[in-house]
Amino acid sequence: MTPNLARRAAAVALLLGAALGAQAPAVEHRFALQLGDAGARVTTTFPAAAGAVELRLPAWVPGSVTPAAGLLGGLEDLEAKTGAGAALSVTRGERGRVFTVQLAEKGTVQVSYTVPLTGPKARPGLGRRNAFAVPGGAGPGAKPQQVRYHEAWLLHGATLCLCVSGCRDAKQRVTFTLPPPMSVIATCAAGAGPFEVANYDALVDSSFLVGTFEVQPLPDAGAGRRVALAGFGTDRARGPELWAQLAQLVTLPEQGLGAAPGDPFTILLGRSSGPWTVVGHRGGLAAMSHSLRLSEGIRNAALRAAVRTRLRALQPPVDLAAPTGSTERWWIEGVEGYLAALYSVRGGWAKPEHFWTREVSRRVNVWMQDRDRHACSLAAAGTTRDKRGPDLHNGGWLACLLLDVEIRASSGGAQSLEGALRQLLAARHRADEAAFRAACNTAAGRSLAAFFAAYIDGTEELPVTATFAKIGVEAAPLPVRAEPARPGSRRIPVASTRPPRWRVALLPGAAAAMTRLRDAITAAR
DSSP: OOHHHHHHHHHHHHHHHHHHHHTOOOEEEEEEEEEOSSOEEEEEEEEEOSEEEEEEEOEEOTTOSSOOTTGGGGOEEEEEEOOTTEEEEEEEETTEEEEEEEESSSEEEEEEEEEOSSSTTOOTTOEEEEEEEEESSSSTTOOEEEEEEEEEEEETTTEEEEEEEEESSSOEEEEEEOOTTOOOBOOSTTOSSOOOOOSGGGGTTOSEEEEEEEOOOOGGGTTSEEOOBOBOOSOSTTHHHHHHHHHTTSEEOHHHHOOOTTOEEEEEEEOSSSSOEEEEESSSTTOOBOGGGGGGGOOOHHHHHHHHHHHHHHOOSOBOOOTTSOOOOHHHHHHHHHHHHHHHHHTTSSOHHHIIIIIIHHHHHHHHTOTTTTSSOHHHHTTOSOSOOOOHHHHHHHHHHHHHHHHHHHHTTSOOHHHHHHHHHHHOSBOOHHHHHHHHHHHHTSOOHHHIIIIISSOOOOOHHHHHGGGTEEEEEOOOOBOOOOTTOOOOOOBOOSOOOEEEEEOTTOOHHHHHHHHHHHSOO
């Protein structure tokens, strides 16, 4: 063979090798789930090359990027299994447990652990993030060349959420084996079945999650439709917060969803700063659209263009932006937070009584202890240049709850804030604050101008006590105790200057009409 021919043959071989490498099968992660009295037994299986394989199991609290101390104790009966000729050692580091498996030859590693579904450590959104480090060479001390991430989320109820953050050098393929009545809906608009993600690390810049899911009723969903979600996101650091927010939306009311079992719909979550919020989804009440403005904050040009294209395809039914273009408005923040809390209760993630004694109590206490809540009105809080002002999020949340109670009480339970908003979205493609107030007046069957003038446009204290009394809920400040004088001190005991804490409780023996209105707020649709 001549040298020229040899070079050509080498070039052809190189091209063939590159083509075969490009068509290499995806790296597959298999998850199997079994439900028992002790909890959920999760088994994950993945291939590994010969040499040292490290499996790291840190844990996150939703909304945090720092492993919580003691949280790993929630994993029980954790073990790893390999083929013959493998040695296993387990160490506990500052960031969690580290499994080191010495493989004599190429094989498969299987890791199993139990997540308790009862007890103080079983909380909605509790997740485990696993990083698989696969070294390139054999022997101990070999430096990893690939890092594979996956985030598995076990939520209360029959729902498993999995976020695959991808692999640097290979596509990802994920399969599930779940017992009935659990179900997993595959992501991606391409269709059902395992999904693949290529070159995932190029999308780390994202501030959005776009996923296409299917609607599937489960036996314990009641009148609503619970959706089992499996999705992929592009923000590793805030993944726990993202999925915790998404978990609040897995059950949507029948009227708001507008889809039959098996119909696909798309949820788009986004953030400019702070917590994730719903940007929109095709058809439904939760289309609280921040429109295309949020997408301007994505630095990755290709991803920004893809998100904007998807946003245009979604065609959100309404733009909840104010005429000034600002989304920092009391009613937008209030509606989003209040409805998310209601969906969380209706989906079974929280008990109805805890909605009042915990969630509402927390909101009331945060609001009442804000010393700047009267610095300006709620209506001006999102537009004023003065840094001092009321807490827009908690104030808007409480204002929407009070509006809901007023509407229900005025209409005898026939109308609600949710119904007013649904009619508003169905009738308009752009909603401003004036249209929102008009929709509330229509639903109540009377003018709520006095309410808006005093508590939204004015700085009067929100009528928490008087309004809650209409539905059999007691809200009152706790007595402030005087600071006791130390023994032998001449100091006169004085009352504390701190704002008093408030107690929110269900009134025993309330009238049946009151309890019906109260129970209707958190009842499943």
